Amino acid sequence: MASPLILLADDEPHITHVLARSLRSAGFDVITAEDGEEAFELAAERIPDLVVTDLQMPYMSGIELAEKLNGRAELSGIPVILLSARGYVVSQNAEGIDNIRLTLEKPFSAKSVIKHITGLLDSGECNPGDAAREAA
Amino acid sequence: MFRRPDQIRPVPPEFVDRCRSLGLQSWRVDLNGLTVTEPDAPDLLALWMSSKPMRQIMTELASEWSGIEELRPSQPLPGMWVFPFAETHRRRRTGYFVAIGFEPKILESDLLEPSCVGGSLQLGAVKHQLAANATLTPQCAAVLTETLGWMLNDLTDSDRSQRTIEGFTEQLALSYETVSMLSDLGTGISAMGDPMVFVNAVGEHVSETLQYRWTSVVLDGQSFGRRAQFGDHRLSDEELDAVLSRVRRDEPDAVAGSTGIFTIDDPMSPLSPQLVAHVIKNGEHEHGVVIAGGKMGEDPQVSTYETKSFQSLTGLLGAFLANVELYQQQRRMFFGTIRSMSGALDAKDRYTRGHSDRVAYLSQAIARELGLSDREVEEVHISGILHDVGKIGVPEAVLCKPGRLTDEEFDAIKRHPQIGFDILSDIPSLEPILPGVLHHHERYDGGGYPSGLSGEDIPLMARIIGVADTFDAMSSNRSYRSKLPREVVLEEIRKCAGTQFDPGAAAAFLRLDLGEYDRMVQVAASQSSLGKAA
Numbered sequence: 001m002a003s004p005l006i007l008l009a010d011d012e013p014h015i016t017h018v019l020a021r022s023l024r025s026a027g028f029d030v031i032t033a034e035d036g037e038e039a040f041e042l043a044a045e046r047i048p049d050l051v052v053t054d055l056q057m058p059y060m061s062g063i064e065l066a067e068k069l070n071g072r073a074e075l076s077g078i079p080v081i082l083l084s085a086r087g088y089v090v091s092q093n094a095e096g097i098d099n100i101r102l103t104l105e106k107p108f109s110a111k112s113v114i115k116h117i118t119g120l121l122d123s124g125e126c127n128p129g130d131a132a133r134e135a136a
Numbered sequence: 137m138f139r140r141p142d143q144i145r146p147v148p149p150e151f152v153d154r155c156r157s158l159g160l161q162s163w164r165v166d167l168n169g170l171t172v173t174e175p176d177a178p179d180l181l182a183l184w185m186s187s188k189p190m191r192q193i194m195t196e197l198a199s200e201w202s203g204i205e206e207l208r209p210s211q212p213l214p215g216m217w218v219f220p221f222a223e224t225h226r227r228r229r230t231g232y233f234v235a236i237g238f239e240p241k242i243l244e245s246d247l248l249e250p251s252c253v254g255g256s257l258q259l260g261a262v263k264h265q266l267a268a269n270a271t272l273t274p275q276c277a278a279v280l281t282e283t284l285g286w287m288l289n290d291l292t293d294s295d296r297s298q299r300t301i302e303g304f305t306e307q308l309a310l311s312y313e314t315v316s317m318l319s320d321l322g323t324g325i326s327a328m329g330d331p332m333v334f335v336n337a338v339g340e341h342v343s344e345t346l347q348y349r350w351t352s353v354v355l356d357g358q359s360f361g362r363r364a365q366f367g368d369h370r371l372s373d374e375e376l377d378a379v380l381s382r383v384r385r386d387e388p389d390a391v392a393g394s395t396g397i398f399t400i401d402d403p404m405s406p407l408s409p410q411l412v413a414h415v416i417k418n419g420e421h422e423h424g425v426v427i428a429g430g431k432m433g434e435d436p437q438v439s440t441y442e443t444k445s446f447q448s449l450t451g452l453l454g455a456f457l458a459n460v461e462l463y464q465q466q467r468r469m470f471f472g473t474i475r476s477m478s479g480a481l482d483a484k485d486r487y488t489r490g491h492s493d494r495v496a497y498l499s500q501a502i503a504r505e506l507g508l509s510d511r512e513v514e515e516v517h518i519s520g521i522l523h524d525v526g527k528i529g530v531p532e533a534v535l536c537k538p539g540r541l542t543d544e545e546f547d548a549i550k551r552h553p554q555i556g557f558d559i560l561s562d563i564p565s566l567e568p569i570l571p572g573v574l575h576h577h578e579r580y581d582g583g584g585y586p587s588g589l590s591g592e593d594i595p596l597m598a599r600i601i602g603v604a605d606t607f608d609a610m611s612s613n614r615s616y617r618s619k620l621p622r623e624v625v626l627e628e629i630r631k632c633a634g635t636q637f638d639p640g641a642a643a644a645f646l647r648l649d650l651g652e653y654d655r656m657v658q659v660a661a662s663q664s665s666l667g668k669a670a
Binding site for chain 2: 011012013014015017034035037038058059084085086088089105106107
């Protein structure tokens with residue numbers, strides 16, 4: 001089985017840098033986007049197994065991205081982890097968007113993000129990337 | 137990292153410089169081809185490029201470029217080369233950076249004359265300047281197309297890396313601040329002597345490291361019951377009360393972990409836009425609250441970076457205050473224990489009732505007057521309380537005997553410093569105070585007991601207690617005599633400085649205000665008469 005593909009979206013390049021590096025050394029394949037719109041285009045093109053996205057980004061917020069992914073049949077099963085420096089504002093807004101599985105507050109430890117990602121992928125309910133890519 | 141090929145941000149300034157040194161002119165225009173920055177070219181050439189026909193050319197080119205992802209160079213006039221590069225911001229095209237070069241054949245262009253007329257420019261002068269700058273050849277133009285592209289990509293990459301490094305640097309600086317804050321506080325957490333030192337350090341860190349205009353640490357309860365404010369702004373007591381009651385009464389607008397965030401509606405308030413409040417807790421026990429407002433810096437909204445720091449700071453503070461309470465409890469027990477020892481002695485010898493407390497009081501006052509450290513002053517104080525504890529081992533008949541003692545009886549009395557030392561020496565925490573107990577009857581001239589030490593060989597603590605002890609003994613009624621008048625006693629101390637007493641300790645004693653001492657004498661006297669009545 002190929003390494004799980006993770007899409008990281010954050011407009012602060014140093015965040016994606018740190019996280020991408022840690023995820024790659026943990027054995028994941030990583031693609032990155034610097035805004036919500038690019039993230040959505042990339043998600044549609046590459047169909048990642050999981051999306052880690054910042055909340056506040058240009059053009060499309062992390063929540064809007066999650067909603068848009070939810071609206072597309074082949075992308076709706078991709079679990080989304082939201083990162084935020086205002087996590088306390090997110091929780092209410094993120095309610096009811098099923099694919100947002102988790103909100104993590106910045107600053108976060110890359111280790112804990114990896115643990116959460118592994119947990120979500122291992123829980124088996126979600127390995128949509130493989131299936132969707134095969135179907136495509 | 138996966139990258140889109142068209143991610144080109146506003147052209148770095150180095151690129152403009154390099155174009156110039158390659159003999160190219162440059163021009164920044166918007167999506168419609170309208171000038172954003174005047175052409176970078178020798179003055180007359182710049183004016184010519186800004187003429188109406190030339191601007192017309194640029195707007196036409198811009199409309200050709202719109203919607204095209206990969207821009208190619210073109211020759212709008214024979215001998216004029218235009219190398220366009222898209223400027224983008226956050227992946228959106230915002231305009232074009234255009235490098236322009238000329239071949240000598242531009243001088244034959246039909247457009248040259250009308251463009252000069254329209255701009256009131258002298259054709260001859262423009263031609264002259266153009267000729268000096270028309271250095272391009274067709275081969276050279278082909279090479280430039282490629283190299284400019286590479287150069288721009290490299291410069292853009294380096295610009296992007298630079299921004300990433302800036303982001304890292306900022307983050308690193310913030311992390312250093314946080315680590316140094318936690319390390320500072322970690323070091324200070326063991327200093328429980330004066331808890332406000334640590335409390336103030338926490339308050340100052342919140343205001344300085346987390347950058348709040350106003351911070352307050354409000355401690356509840358009997359042990360602390362203090363309010364401290366930090367930062368550039370101070371609230372009056374009433375204002376602070378109002379803030380406290382809002383924090384205690386209102387639901388926070390948002391909650392991050394256990395940090396409450398309250399919106400300040402008045403934008404002119406020094407505490408706006410938000411108040412952050414975190415209760416200081418240890419288990420279920422609440423010690424108070426840390427509140428901060430008026431966040432400064434680039435982002436005035438409270439972020440989880442701060443709320444996380446808040447949580448660790450108040451966590452430390454909670455643990456610290458709990459320790460302080462335990463420490464204070466332990467100290468109360470410790471003092472209770474030593475007081476009960478000196479109380480046991482008081483019960484045995486009513487003449488010396490209150491004597492230990494008064495000697496302790498005078499000794500610590502002398503120690504303070506001599507400029508000893510807080511710790512040393514406290515040791516002298518405890519040693520003063522216990523200095524006579526060895527009298528527990530002296531027969532009551534000897535202690536309370538009216539009149540002159542026999543030599544044997546006096547020898548029994550003289551054993552009390554050694555007995556006191558022996559009683560206390562098994563208690564490790566009392567070790568520093570033993571010299572005062574053992575040597576308080578030594579004399580400066582060497583004629584004292586038990587060791588016959590003299591001068592500086594007598595521990596300072598003992599020399600101090602010696603003065604206080606003698607003063608109180610002469611100032612009190614004893615079984616064998618009545619108390620002496622104050623002047624007589626003071627004169628005696630003065631006279632014996634250098635023989636019986638350490639001159640420095642005696643002089644320090646003579647400088648003391650004895651008001652508090654006299655109050656202690658009165659209290660002891662009234663308690664003693666109550667005791668008699670009972």
